[in-house]
Amino acid sequence: MEALKGIKVLDFTHVQSGPTCTQLLAWFGADVIKVERPGSGDPTRGQLVDVPGADSLYFTMLNHNKRSLTLNTKNETGKRILQRLIKKCDVLVENFAPGAMERMGFGWEQIQKLNPRMIMASVKGFGPGPYEDCKVYENVAQCAGGAASTTGFLDGPPTVTGAQIGDSGTGLHLALGIVTALYQRHETGIGQRVLAAMQDGVINLCRVKLRDQQRLAAGPLTEYSQYGEGIDFGDTTPRAGNDSGGGQPGRILKCKGWETDPNAYTYFITQAAAWPKICKAINKPAWVDDPNYATPNARLTRLNEVFDAIESWTMTKTKFEVMQICNPLDIPVGPILSMKEISEEESLRETGTIVEIDHPERGKYLSVGCPVKLSASPAEVKRSPLLGEHTKEILRSELGYTDNELDEILESGAVG
Ligand code: COA
Numbered sequence: 001m002e003a004l005k006g007i008k009v010l011d012f013t014h015v016q017s018g019p020t021c022t023q024l025l026a027w028f029g030a031d032v033i034k035v036e037r038p039g040s041g042d043p044t045r046g047q048l049v050d051v052p053g054a055d056s057l058y059f060t061m062l063n064h065n066k067r068s069l070t071l072n073t074k075n076e077t078g079k080r081i082l083q084r085l086i087k088k089c090d091v092l093v094e095n096f097a098p099g100a101m102e103r104m105g106f107g108w109e110q111i112q113k114l115n116p117r118m119i120m121a122s123v124k125g126f127g128p129g130p131y132e133d134c135k136v137y138e139n140v141a142q143c144a145g146g147a148a149s150t151t152g153f154l155d156g157p158p159t160v161t162g163a164q165i166g167d168s169g170t171g172l173h174l175a176l177g178i179v180t181a182l183y184q185r186h187e188t189g190i191g192q193r194v195l196a197a198m199q200d201g202v203i204n205l206c207r208v209k210l211r212d213q214q215r216l217a218a219g220p221l222t223e224y225s226q227y228g229e230g231i232d233f234g235d236t237t238p239r240a241g242n243d244s245g246g247g248q249p250g251r252i253l254k255c256k257g258w259e260t261d262p263n264a265y266t267y268f269i270t271q272a273a274a275w276p277k278i279c280k281a282i283n284k285p286a287w288v289d290d291p292n293y294a295t296p297n298a299r300l301t302r303l304n305e306v307f308d309a310i311e312s313w314t315m316t317k318t319k320f321e322v323m324q325i326c327n328p329l330d331i332p333v334g335p336i337l338s339m340k341e342i343s344e345e346e347s348l349r350e351t352g353t354i355v356e357i358d359h360p361e362r363g364k365y366l367s368v369g370c371p372v373k374l375s376a377s378p379a380e381v382k383r384s385p386l387l388g389e390h391t392k393e394i395l396r397s398e399l400g401y402t403d404n405e406l407d408e409i410l411e412s413g414a415v416g
Helices: 017-027 076-088 100-104 108-114 138-144 168-188 198-205 207-218 272-281 296-314 319-329 339-344 346-351 391-397 403-412
Strands: 008-012 031-036 066-070 091-094 119-124 193-197 250-254 265-269 333-335 354-359 363-368
Touching: 008 017, 008 076, 017 031, 017 066, 017 091, 017 119, 017 168, 031 076, 066 391, 076 108, 076 403, 091 168, 108 119, 119 168, 138 198, 168 193, 168 198, 193 198, 198 207, 250 296, 265 296, 265 319, 272 296, 272 319, 319 333, 346 354, 391 403
Parallel strands: 008 031, 008 091, 031 066, 091 119, 119 193
Antiparallel strands: 250 265, 265 333, 354 363
16 A cells, blocks of 8 residues: 555646656655646756656656646636636645746635645745745755855865755755645544745755854864864855764875776765774774873874874775775774765665656666665665646546547647
């Protein structure tokens, strides 16, 4: 049994943030009806195209398990169809620019009138405030949410991260808001508005940096490399390079093959409890008891020397050998895996985290599967829909239109 079976989602999302959310709901078994503009659909269908004439990977990797309905919501017949769909569905999800749903005639007030049980969920760039009317994209959110100012090296510019914390991160937050609202609806019988602002989602993910901002008042952040290097702290959380955020010094170190392989590196944490084993592994047994190295505090001003010594050892091993040696010793390390390595990793295929999908236009391709595993509701990943693939099916089965009525709807230009 699928966990969200029976929940109908009217999916007005496009690009990445909203589709991430509705894809999760679909993986968990909700019936997600993706409403797309006739003729063009979600703009990502045609973005970053690798197979001419086929839906792009951008689209196909964000819209699994959904049905596609083309509907012009600015056409009078289209509006009437939408009103009927709103009455039938449990959740409406959208990530249009601020005000677009209202301009369409389907703001929260109208939707509540049509269906008081409806949960209306939105991604916006910013919450209420000076920037609420702005259109926002991934990297804008990373910058406005504090991620960019705290990412990168101290002597370099602010840096964005490849993880799409603004888009996909906010989609995850929104999905949690939706299932929470569905849960509350069991008690109250009525829906509610759910808003996930991208800036808020990024701030939530950057909380350790807000933690550090406040710790600055109590003195320098000793676990940051700049402390050991004698560089003064300013009045805001600085960029910390590859330092680990948890208070245990960690860095990215070269491994065997680094001269030619850009990912021949490992993350290495000098966790206090593992120090004696680290010293033995890297052949520095004297450091276990030497007062200059034996305690975390003593090491703080010697971190460059300590990591240089560890790196001299990691450079003699591959990143996988480092993992094999350190794991049994409880020394926390992590190989820097390339996307090629991830896409070829058997265990990720076995768990369904990476899946191979067949698509009628593009053939076989790799995609992410559901990253959250429910024991009683395993996610079966199905390919994304072609534009308007389910239009007639939805109009017939959900709204009961006859073939004659369908012909009239087609003529009106409301679908197509
Ligand atoms: N039928 C008729 N009109 C439709 C339609 C349909 N099925 N689907 C969309 N439209 C219309 C909308 O009503 C809107 O019209 P309006 O401007 O007259 O009100 C128009 O298409 C475009 O929507 P919009 O959201 O403004 O697209 P955009 O390309 O200008 O902006 C974003 C894109 C992502 C910047 C913007 O949607 C946004 O800021 N979204 C919120 C934050 C977000 O999710 N950002 C990350 C995206 S990954």
